[in-house]
Amino acid sequence: MAVITDEELRQRTRDLLAEVPPDRVDRVTFRGAQYDRGLAWVHFPEGKGGLGLDPKAQTVVDEVLRTAPVYYDDLAVNPIGIGMGAPTVLTYGTEEMHERFLRRIFTGEDIWCQLFSEPGAGSDVAGLATRAELDGDEWVVNGQKVWTTLAHVSNFGMLLARTDPDQPKHKGLTYFVLDMHAPGVEVRPLYQITGEAEFNEVFLTDVRVPDSMRLGERGEGWRVAITTLMNERVALGGGVRGRGQGPIAELVSVWDKHRDGLDPASRAVYRDRVTDLWIRAEVLRLTNLRARQNATAGNPGPEGSVGKLATAELNKAIYECALDLLGAEGMLFPGGYQLARPERTTLAGGSVQKTFLRMRAQSIEGGTSEVMRNILGERVLGLPGEPRVDKDVPWTEVPRSS
Numbered sequence: 288m289a290v291i292t293d294e295e296l297r298q299r300t301r302d303l304l305a306e307v308p309p310d311r312v313d314r315v316t317f318r319g320a321q322y323d324r325g326l327a328w329v330h331f332p333e334g335k336g337g338l339g340l341d342p343k344a345q346t347v348v349d350e351v352l353r354t355a356p357v358y359y360d361d362l363a364v365n366p367i368g369i370g371m372g373a374p375t376v377l378t379y380g381t382e383e384m385h386e387r388f389l390r391r392i393f394t395g396e397d398i399w400c401q402l403f404s405e406p407g408a409g410s411d412v413a414g415l416a417t418r419a420e421l422d423g424d425e426w427v428v429n430g431q432k433v434w435t436t437l438a439h440v441s442n443f444g445m446l447l448a449r450t451d452p453d454q455p456k457h458k459g460l461t462y463f464v465l466d467m468h469a470p471g472v473e474v475r476p477l478y479q480i481t482g483e484a485e486f487n488e489v490f491l492t493d494v495r496v497p498d499s500m501r502l503g504e505r506g507e508g509w510r511v512a513i514t515t516l517m518n519e520r521v522a523l524g525g526g527v528r529g530r531g532q533g534p535i536a537e538l539v540s541v542w543d544k545h546r547d548g549l550d551p552a553s554r555a556v557y558r559d560r561v562t563d564l565w566i567r568a569e570v571l572r573l574t575n576l577r578a579r580q581n582a583t584a585g586n587p588g589p590e591g592s593v594g595k596l597a598t599a600e601l602n603k604a605i606y607e608c609a610l611d612l613l614g615a616e617g618m619l620f621p622g623g624y625q626l627a628r629p630e631r632t633t634l635a636g637g638s639v640q641k642t643f644l645r646m647r648a649q650s651i652e653g654g655t656s657e658v659m660r661n662i663l664g665e666r667v668l669g670l671p672g673e674p675r676v677d678k679d680v681p682w683t684e685v686p687r688s689s
C-alpha cells in the first residue's frame with residue numbers, strides 16, 4: 288500500500304482546488320481532474336481514480352473539498368454508480384471495463400442503476416426469475432425488474448439474471464453491465480408515497496447483452512452481487528457528518544420553533560425524546576467514524592449492516608418526532624402534493640412532512656431492517672442461521688408464485 292502523509296494529501300487537494308476551481312469549471316471538468324489526480328477514491332489503484340492508499344485517507348481529501356465554494360456530494364452526483372457500481376467494476380471488471388466505466392461514473396457522465404429486485408424476489412433476491420440465455424457471443428435477456436432507482440436517467444445498469452435454472456438459486460446467476468439504451472429495455476415510472484418517481488419498473492424483452500459485458504464468471508453472479516450489496520449498505524448507512532448535523536439538526540430546529548407553544552408537561556416529554564434522539568445520532572456518528580477509521584482496503588463485509596440498520600431506524604424515529612412536534616400542521620403537505628420525476632434521489636430536503644414520508648423507505652431500500660438483523664445475527668454475531676429449505680434444490684423445483 289502506498290504511503291502519502293495526510294499533509295501531502297491535503298496539499299494535493301488544495302492544488303486541485305486552486306488549479307481547477309470548481310466554481311469556474313463545470314462538474315465534469317472538475318471531477319475529471321479530481322479523478323485524474325487520484326483523489327476520487329484514494330484507495331483505488333493509481334490510474335483508476337486512486338492512489339492505492341488506505342481508504343480512511345479519503346476523509347482528508349473530503350475535508351478540504353468541503354471548504355470549496357462548490358462541493359459535489361457523491362450521493363447526489365451518482366449514488367448507485369459511485370456507491371456500488373465502481374467497486375463492483377473494479378473488483379470483477381476487465382482492464383477495458385475499468386478504462387471505459389470508472390472515470391465516467393465518477394464524473395456523473397454515466398449514471399448507473401441497480402437491476403436486482405423483481406416482483407417475486409426482493410429480500411430473497413437470489414430467487415429472481417429474469418433469464419439470460421447465451422446465443423453466440425451474446426446473451427438474450429427476458430424478464431422484469433422493479434424498484435429500479437434512477438433507471439430513467441441511467442446509461443448503465445447492474446443486471447443480475449438467471450443463466451442456469453437447473454442449479455440451486457444462488458449458483459445459477461450471472462452478473463452483467465446492461466446498456467440501458469439497448470433495444471428491448473423499457474422503463475416505466477413508479478411513484479412513491481412522496482409523489483416522486485425516483486424509481487421504476489424495467490421490462491426486458493429479448494435484450495441482447497454482449498458476453499464482454501459480463502462481470503465475473505458465468506454462474507458466479509451471486510458472489511459479484513454480494514460485493515454490490517455490501518457496498519450499498521455502507522453507502523446508505525456509513526456516512527459521517529459533523530456533530531449535530533443532518534436529520535438531527537432538522538429535528539432540533541423544529542423543536543426550537545415549537546417548544547414554546549407546548550404545555551409544560553408535553554415540553555418535558557418532547558425534550559426527553561429530542562435529547563434521546565440526539566444522543567443516538569451522536570453514537571451512530573461515532574460508530575461510523577470508528578468503522579471508517581478501521582476500514583481496510585478491499586470491499587466491506589457484513590458489519591456494514593450495522594450502520595445501515597441503525598441509520599434507517601434512527602432517521603425514521605427522528606422524523607416521527609419532528610412530525611409530532613408540528614402537530615396538526617404535520618398533516619399538510621407544504622406546496623401541494625405534486626407528482627414529479629426527479630433526476631436525482633432526494634432523501635432529505637424540502638419539507639419535514641415530505642422527508643418524513645421519504646424516510647419510511649430507508650428501512651426497505653438496500654435490504655430491509657429485518658434482513659439486516661438476520662445478517663448481523665448470523666454473519667457478525669455467529670448465531671444459528673435461519674432454516675433455508677431451498678438452498679440446495681434446483682431453482683426450477685422451488686415453488687414460487689410468479
Ligand SMILES: Cc1cc2nc3c(=O)[nH]c(=O)nc-3n(C[C@H](O)[C@H](O)[C@H](O)COP(=O)(O)OP(=O)(O)OC[C@H]3O[C@@H](n4cnc5c(N)ncnc54)[C@H](O)[C@@H]3O)c2cc1C
Pocket residue numbers: 400401402403404405408409410411433434435436437486648651652653654655656657658661673
Ligand atoms: C426507495 C427504494 C429504492 C429501491 N431501489 C432499488 C434499486 O435501485 N434496485 C433494486 O434492485 N431494488 C431497489 N429497491 C428494492 C429493495 O431492495 C427491496 O424492496 C427490498 O430488498 C425488500 O424486498 P421486497 O420489497 O420484495 O419485500 P419482501 O422481500 O417481500 O419483504 C416483505 C417483508 O417481509 C420481511 N422479510 C422478508 N424476508 C425475511 C426474512 N428472511 N426474515 C424476516 N423478515 C423477512 C421484510 O423485512 C419485509 O418486511 C428499492 C426499494 C425502495 C423502497
